[in-house]
Amino acid sequence: MLAEDEEIGSGQGRTATPADVAEQIKSGIVSGRFAPGQRLIESDLTGDLKVGRSKIREAFRILAGEGLIEIVANRGALVRRHSREDLLSMGRAREVLEGLAARMAAETPLSDDQRGRLRDLQARMDAAEEANEIRTYDTLNQAYHRAIVEFAGNPYVAELIEKVRVPLLGLRLPNGFSAATLEQSNEGHRFITHAILAGAPEAAEAAMRAHVRSGNATTASLPDEVFR
Amino acid sequence: MLAEDEEIGSGQGRTATPADVAEQIKSGIVSGRFAPGQRLIESDLTGDLKVGRSKIREAFRILAGEGLIEIVANRGALVRRHSREDLLSMGRAREVLEGLAARMAAETPLSDDQRGRLRDLQARMDAAEEANEIRTYDTLNQAYHRAIVEFAGNPYVAELIEKVRVPLLGLRLPNGFSAATLEQSNEGHRFITHAILAGAPEAAEAAMRAHVRSGNATTASLPDEVFR
DNA sequence: ATGGTTCATATTGTCAACAAAATTCGGGAT
DNA sequence: ATCCCGAATTTTGTTGACAATATGAACCAT
Missing domain, CATH: 1.20.120.530 (GntR ligand-binding domain-like)
Structure with missing residues (x-):
């Protein structure tokens, strides 16, 4: 299963990897804190998660691969809406x-x-x-x-x-x-x-x-x- | 080595997006130019494709999502090997x-x-x-x-x-x-x-x-x- | 009001420089 | 020779600045 440090939750002992960041955002999506169709603003996330924009960006790519968000050019990431x-x-x-x-x-x-x-x-x-x-x-x-x-x-x-x-x-x-x-x-x-x-x-x-x-x-x- | 970049499939005269870059690398993988297990060096790709490292990096995330490469921390991207x-x-x-x-x-x-x-x-x-x-x-x-x-x-x-x-x-x-x-x-x-x-x-x-x-x-x- | 235009702001896209980590290479001891 | 250690080099990780684009507000003409 999972192993090692990780340090889920709000705090972080080690520096968070893009995968960790993706996990955080993911939980925000499934919990409904981020509504479908909502636009995820990179600068907001950097404030909340205390990581640089490039990590947020790579996390977006991960989540897009998992189908949770959609990345549209020059408009960033939208929480995917499922009919x-x-x-x-x-x-x-x-x-x-x-x-x-x-x-x-x-x-x-x-x-x-x-x-x-x-x-x-x-x-x-x-x-x-x-x-x-x-x-x-x-x-x-x-x-x-x-x-x-x-x-x-x-x-x-x-x-x-x-x-x-x-x-x-x-x-x-x-x-x-x-x-x-x-x-x-x-x-x-x-x-x-x-x-x-x-x-x-x-x-x-x-x-x-x-x-x-x-x-x-x-x-x-x-x-x-x-x-x- | 490969020719130039620009004009990929959906070819527009615009600069290449990370998705375009991913497509290029992908073709390199399926064609066998990049062998399974081979390590993809970011700086090499920037030279070949004439794009910055951040684009290469996001392209890597896309390809990892598609299962073509594996990203391991501090070691970069490896072409995935399938037994x-x-x-x-x-x-x-x-x-x-x-x-x-x-x-x-x-x-x-x-x-x-x-x-x-x-x-x-x-x-x-x-x-x-x-x-x-x-x-x-x-x-x-x-x-x-x-x-x-x-x-x-x-x-x-x-x-x-x-x-x-x-x-x-x-x-x-x-x-x-x-x-x-x-x-x-x-x-x-x-x-x-x-x-x-x-x-x-x-x-x-x-x-x-x-x-x-x-x-x-x-x-x-x-x-x-x-x-x- | 309504619609459209311009300008200011917010947001994303990209790059280049720097820091951290891994890899490589050479030297010395056994 | 083989192994181990440590510096030099390569490569990845991260940050911040700047450019390009989109968004929103103010303004004008009708």
Whole structure:
């Protein structure tokens, strides 16, 4: 995982690298402090982050590569705005990529530790579903998907998924899951978990694709206020 | 050494932007003029391209985002080296992404013009196969895949595919296709073309996935000298 | 008011100089 | 010879100044 110094947060022990700066700006974007369409002024950022303009500039390039901002000539960086259609287009890519991850996870002979982690996550999601703890479930859900991608062992797939997943975090979801969608979501998880543990790639991919597709359908029916 | 700068693809008489610079360096990488693992020295590039170091630097960030180079702290930019395993990992992602593109192309009601283009490309590939014109077939093959992605109308899928396709161009293939693989490749194309024109998403995706998978198998069996 | 023009300001684009770090090279000891 | 150490050189990191462009305000004519 991450390592070394880093020193996240507001302070900085070592001098911040452009990657660090990018991370700071990124958190500002997903948290909504920087609104979509907003123009990011270099001189403002230098004041806030206490770094020179060239670092901000390189950080912009990094973020543009990740798709979080758009750089337009002589006008600088704009926080990228994603329409509902955009989210759905990404959703389709996410469907096949996460499907592939599930397939590869099922193809791989998992270690006992990995199998245990998967079972544990599933059990905790079941518990959260039972107790209707939406917030907890949401966190576990993310960890679950991340675990499967990790088990798939394909860094490129992981990177591509990250790219189409980040914009979702920017949505302002009042309560990510309703009781009904939560139950449906976890039903999908149980199928996927079973298929992966059984070493059934075909079934795992199909189940994951159906699961993500169902999530996309939910996204499609969200009210406009959610998209910002 | 290379000639002058100025007038790149979208050629305007203006001074080169960092994106233009990135394009120049990129062509140097895919052409093999810059070998994998090679360190790109900023001052060398400034001499060749006649631009300041800051532009080179931002170009590096762009290329790092596209996965062509790796930036390591205090050591600058290295041309990224892709092992056979890397290519195969990307190949799997490419399989599902191009499969999705084929599916979406089949879902979309294509215009007469689009249907014509597809048929034309297929006809010309058939002719090239007949005449065993490998070089021509290779060019048409690329145009064909590009057209399908275009027809799919999903810019995010297009972008992701581009990312896992570029490293393939860096391989030194003496003659991309042998007679046998060419025939197998075009057989796949005919299936895909038929499915898309028939508006059969399921079949189109399946055919494309099989097609890409078969190409990956070919990649897997290439001799080491091809990877550089 | 409305629309358009000019000028002042704000912001980005670029470069060149300097600082910090890494690499290379040579010398000396074993 | 081989290894290690340290200076000289190369290369990257960072800053600040200046130029080019865009933005916004004030002004004028209708």
